[in-house]
Amino acid sequence: DTAVSQTPKYLVTQMGNDKSIKCEQNLGHDTMYWYKQDSKKFLKIMFSYNNKELIINETVPNRFSPKSPDKAHLNLHINSLELGDSAVYFCASSQGWGGRGNSPLHFGNGTRLTVT
């Protein structure tokens, strides 16, 4: 009954490769997000999609391309991986993105990406 699930949990790859991370939520939420947690444990938002439309793009390099085939899925594709991309990537979802700010985010357990 996992609410927000990401695959894979671990991803080790070499510089220059292209990789994807998948995310699915079964909460019926209409908004999904990608967050990045770096080695210093800072969590930063990367993207947000509402009803399959991109609504937040936090100046992420265009090597990162999110894709939302439907409301329940938000995948993250990364081209030409660099050493600095090594981090833990978290997917999250919530019901609604605007309004009164009272829609908590539900996070997945993260994908640890290591670029060598």
Place this chain on the structure above:
Amino acid sequence: DAKTTQPPSMDCAEGRAANLPCNHSTISGNEYVYWYRQIHSQGPQYIIHGLKNNETNEMASLIITEDRKSSTLILPHATLRDTAVYYCIVRAGDTGTASKLTFGTGTRLQVTL
């Protein structure tokens, strides 16, 4: 979103109440106070949120001062499983910015026997 200040770490004995403070002196009228926690190797977990009034749920209580410049998260009977980093976040409630949950460095709570 308003900035928050939290102590970097706290200890609490198991079974005791853990009181985690947060300062948000620049909070504005439409900003909510949210608390999340992150247990090692897991994603952040929502705990509670509030606007003006104190709030309580099955996990914790949130006490917000009358001027809303600070708040305290209370775990009434801390257990070892409550050991985690606790994040206090102030988040605007208006359209367009509500999604930007910005995490700081949080408070690392260590619950001990």
